[in-house]
Amino acid sequence: MPVKYSITRNCPQTAARLGELETRHGTVKTPAFMPVGTQGTVKAVTARELEEMDTGLILGNCYHLFLRPGIEIIARHGGLHGFMNWPGALLTDSGGFQIFSLGGLRKIDDRGVSFTSHIDGKLHFLTPERVTRLQNIIGADIAMVLDQCPPYPAEYEEVKDAVKRTSLWARRCKQAHAREDQALFAIVQGGVYEDLRRLSAQELVEMDFPGYAIGGLSVGESKNLMYATLKNTAPVLPEEKVRYLMGVGSPDALLEGVKQGIDIFDCVLPTRIARNGRVMTSQGYLSVRNSVYAADLDPLDRDCSCHVCSNYSRAYIRHLLNTGEILGLRLTTYHNLYYLDRLMRNIRAALAEDRFEQYYNKMSPGLNQMYGGF
Amino acid sequence: MPVKYSITRNCPQTAARLGELETRHGTVKTPAFMPVGTQGTVKAVTARELEEMDTGLILGNCYHLFLRPGIEIIARHGGLHGFMNWPGALLTDSGGFQIFSLGGLRKIDDRGVSFTSHIDGKLHFLTPERVTRLQNIIGADIAMVLDQCPPYPAEYEEVKDAVKRTSLWARRCKQAHAREDQALFAIVQGGVYEDLRRLSAQELVEMDFPGYAIGGLSVGESKNLMYATLKNTAPVLPEEKVRYLMGVGSPDALLEGVKQGIDIFDCVLPTRIARNGRVMTSQGYLSVRNSVYAADLDPLDRDCSCHVCSNYSRAYIRHLLNTGEILGLRLTTYHNLYYLDRLMRNIRAALAEDRFEQYYNKMSPGLNQMYGGF
Numbered sequence: 001m002p003v004k005y006s007i008t009r010n011c012p013q014t015a016a017r018l019g020e021l022e023t024r025h026g027t028v029k030t031p032a033f034m035p036v037g038t039q040g041t042v043k044a045v046t047a048r049e050l051e052e053m054d055t056g057l058i059l060g061n062c063y064h065l066f067l068r069p070g071i072e073i074i075a076r077h078g079g080l081h082g083f084m085n086w087p088g089a090l091l092t093d094s095g096g097f098q099i100f101s102l103g104g105l106r107k108i109d110d111r112g113v114s115f116t117s118h119i120d121g122k123l124h125f126l127t128p129e130r131v132t133r134l135q136n137i138i139g140a141d142i143a144m145v146l147d148q149c150p151p152y153p154a155e156y157e158e159v160k161d162a163v164k165r166t167s168l169w170a171r172r173c174k175q176a177h178a179r180e181d182q183a184l185f186a187i188v189q190g191g192v193y194e195d196l197r198r199l200s201a202q203e204l205v206e207m208d209f210p211g212y213a214i215g216g217l218s219v220g221e222s223k224n225l226m227y228a229t230l231k232n233t234a235p236v237l238p239e240e241k242v243r244y245l246m247g248v249g250s251p252d253a254l255l256e257g258v259k260q261g262i263d264i265f266d267c268v269l270p271t272r273i274a275r276n277g278r279v280m281t282s283q284g285y286l287s288v289r290n291s292v293y294a295a296d297l298d299p300l301d302r303d304c305s306c307h308v309c310s311n312y313s314r315a316y317i318r319h320l321l322n323t324g325e326i327l328g329l330r331l332t333t334y335h336n337l338y339y340l341d342r343l344m345r346n347i348r349a350a351l352a353e354d355r356f357e358q359y360y361n362k363m364s365p366g367l368n369q370m371y372g373g374f
Numbered sequence: 375m376p377v378k379y380s381i382t383r384n385c386p387q388t389a390a391r392l393g394e395l396e397t398r399h400g401t402v403k404t405p406a407f408m409p410v411g412t413q414g415t416v417k418a419v420t421a422r423e424l425e426e427m428d429t430g431l432i433l434g435n436c437y438h439l440f441l442r443p444g445i446e447i448i449a450r451h452g453g454l455h456g457f458m459n460w461p462g463a464l465l466t467d468s469g470g471f472q473i474f475s476l477g478g479l480r481k482i483d484d485r486g487v488s489f490t491s492h493i494d495g496k497l498h499f500l501t502p503e504r505v506t507r508l509q510n511i512i513g514a515d516i517a518m519v520l521d522q523c524p525p526y527p528a529e530y531e532e533v534k535d536a537v538k539r540t541s542l543w544a545r546r547c548k549q550a551h552a553r554e555d556q557a558l559f560a561i562v563q564g565g566v567y568e569d570l571r572r573l574s575a576q577e578l579v580e581m582d583f584p585g586y587a588i589g590g591l592s593v594g595e596s597k598n599l600m601y602a603t604l605k606n607t608a609p610v611l612p613e614e615k616v617r618y619l620m621g622v623g624s625p626d627a628l629l630e631g632v633k634q635g636i637d638i639f640d641c642v643l644p645t646r647i648a649r650n651g652r653v654m655t656s657q658g659y660l661s662v663r664n665s666v667y668a669a670d671l672d673p674l675d676r677d678c679s680c681h682v683c684s685n686y687s688r689a690y691i692r693h694l695l696n697t698g699e700i701l702g703l704r705l706t707t708y709h710n711l712y713y714l715d716r717l718m719r720n721i722r723a724a725l726a727e728d729r730f731e732q733y734y735n736k737m738s739p740g741l742n743q744m745y746g747g748f
Contacts, residue, residue, distance in 0.1 A: 039693070039694075039697045039699060040690070040693065040694075041694060041699050041701040043699065043700060043701070044700040044701065044704075045701070046701065046704070047685075068693065068696065068697055069668065069689065069692075069693040069696075072669070073668060073669050073689055073693070076669055076671060076689070077671065077687060077689070077690070083687070083689075083690055083693075084690060085685045085686055085690070294443065294447060295446070295447050295450055297450060297451065311421075311459045312459055313451060313457070315443065315447055315450070315451070315457075316414070316451070316457055316458060316459070318443075319413070319414065319442065319443040319447070319457075320413075320414075320415060322442065322443075323413045323442055325413060325415050325417065326417060326418040326700055326703055326704070327415040327417070327418065327419070327420065329700055330418075330420070330700070330704075
């Protein structure tokens with residue numbers, strides 16, 4: 001088994017679970033948030049810093065790495081672990097979402113998808129088999145199937161077609177998958193249509209993947225709609241397999257996702273907003289570029305003990321961002337990743353002590369109020 | 375005494391000396407290269423990383439910090455050490471050079487200099503007294519006098535006037551200087567005119583500063599002309615006082631400067647070229663963005679054991695720079711600072727073992743060939 005998931009404790013009151021995901025590159029405690037390293041680097045931070053934050057699992061992107069630097073260069077380094085010198089666990093997204101959102105989509109049919117690169121406009125054709133082979137070479141601990149992610153909103157028939165194609169492609173990815181030391185996870189689609197979500201999940205569960213992702217959420221629908229869809233989808237997935245909710249990283253949604261039985265999450269949110277000077281704090285978002293912080297000696301978050309909050313003032317970080325200093329981006333990024341890491345640690349601690357429901361009830365209203373609107 | 379310089383060993387054959395500069399924030403082993411932290415951060419690196427490289431002294435800039443974030447904000451942090459959270463020794467340049475090179479110079483007379491900010495065009499007026507008071511508040515271990523740095527080339531009379539004014543201002547800075555725990559260093563001007571250099575040095579030496587900088591070099595003149603000027607100037611400075619050559623950071627010139635009796639150096643070179651993908655190696659400059667490195671598994675420098683060269687390939691760093699990833703700038707910057715730090719360590723080791731002349735003779739031809747043209 002390339003990865004082994006085991007539940008160490010179930011929440012007595014909710015669907016939440018505490019678990020461990022064993023990989024060739026360490027054991028990841030779940031529920032966990034996975035920082036995004038699209039192009040072979042979690043933006044602005046090093047492996048050392050991620051390890052300091054206790055991050056055990058990060059994500060790369062097959063679509064981006066295929067375009068730049070190209071898979072053969074990664075192969076020469078023995079895979080993405082060697083290329084980026086990351087000792088921990090690694091997952092690669094197939095890039096299905098990126099092909100549909102970033103690339104100039106030309107044509108999609110059951111064979112595969114042709115698209116133009118968002119970088120140089122060059123035409124490419126990717127099939128489920130090819131994406132699987134590429135990810136075999138990239139060599140992450142976990143690869144993802146090529147899926148079709150419809151936009152939001154989308155008509156029922158369009159989403160139904162995407163579900164069918166996602167199932168077809170998942171089967172072909174599984175057949176093409178040729179690395180015993182790598183796990184291949186499926187991706188459930190179905191938009192916000194309850195029956196399509198269930199259909200997608202059932203079809204994929206029959207194929208027996210070692211883990212299941214829920215894709216096509218957090219793409220523009222309301223949070224209530226996302227939570228409702230999650231509530232319908234998660235229970236269809238097998239209890240003993242790890243569950244991954246894609247593209248979700250706001251604190252309120254992480255807490256809600258855990259409650260619905262999700263084990264891992266990823267999102268560009270913490271790193272992207274950091275580069276705009278927006279940080280997560282115990283009081284909600286804080287835009288540190290704001291002139292009210294010009295002479296503020298407080299740390300980004302008074303309740304945070306991360307390296308950044310232990311050493312730097314808002315006024316200093318604002319100055320760095322205002323003068324275009326790279327260190328500013330480093331500090332805000334580090335803090336946001338630490339913030340989410342701490343949230344997940346707290347969630348795990350609550351689960352370990354059978355008090356997750358209390359924790360949820362205590363934290364949820366505040367998090368929804370502070371972060372629900374994002 | 376705010377700083378105390380002592381020579382621990384003189385080179386038996388050259389003017390080079392091994393020394394120690396004691397400050398309130400640690401003892402700096404000299405000869406030393408001082409990374410530039412113009413705006414309150416050495417670009418792209420943290421204090422932790424600088425400490426890891428054994429950097430004991432960095433430089434800030436009064437002109438830049440006066441414009442942004444403004445001195446009152448730094449004052450609220452108890453000074454620049456607190457603002458940027460730098461535990462080591464700190465020197466601030468007065469910004470004379472920046473006023474003349476960056477700002478829109480309006481008028482200069484004996485009273486002071488009026489100029490428009492290079493950021494927002496606002497008109498400012500700075501006098502020697504005011505620059506000294508600003509640096510008192512910034513509170514670095516070492517402050518610099520306000521000097522007048524003529525451009526290169528400049529006519530004899532223009533340089534002579536600048537020397538006179540620099541002496542006048544140095545005297546007024548010394549009188550205005552009001553912090554016993556801070557040293558104030560003078561700056562020798564005189565362009566490439568031997569008699570003016572000697573005149574400037576003599577006038578300033580008579581005023582008895584605790585340290586002397588040589589300014590107005592590395593501003594466009596040839597290296598031979600710079601070395602000739604240095605050879606005439608350094609011996610006029612008192613043996614027992616620390617000597618600082620401003621704006622010099624190329625490896626060949628550091629070695630030559632040490633031979634001529636210089637103790638500290640600063641330059642934006644290592645950090646600036648790093649952000650263009652240009653790194654210093656044992657084989658000379660290497661532009662890692664070059665396509666020949668696209669699949670190169672070697673480290674930036676095969677002879678380097680820094681954190682970057684121990685962990686990352688040229689191909690990876692090139693990929694990061696090509697995709698606009700901040701980590702790329704971090705890695706090239708770290709390596710270049712480490713390269714110069716190691717060079718200075720090697721120079722100090724050679725001095726400590728009375729073999730500097732041999733070291734110089736062995737290294738100088740190669741460094742001149744590899745770096746002399748820059």
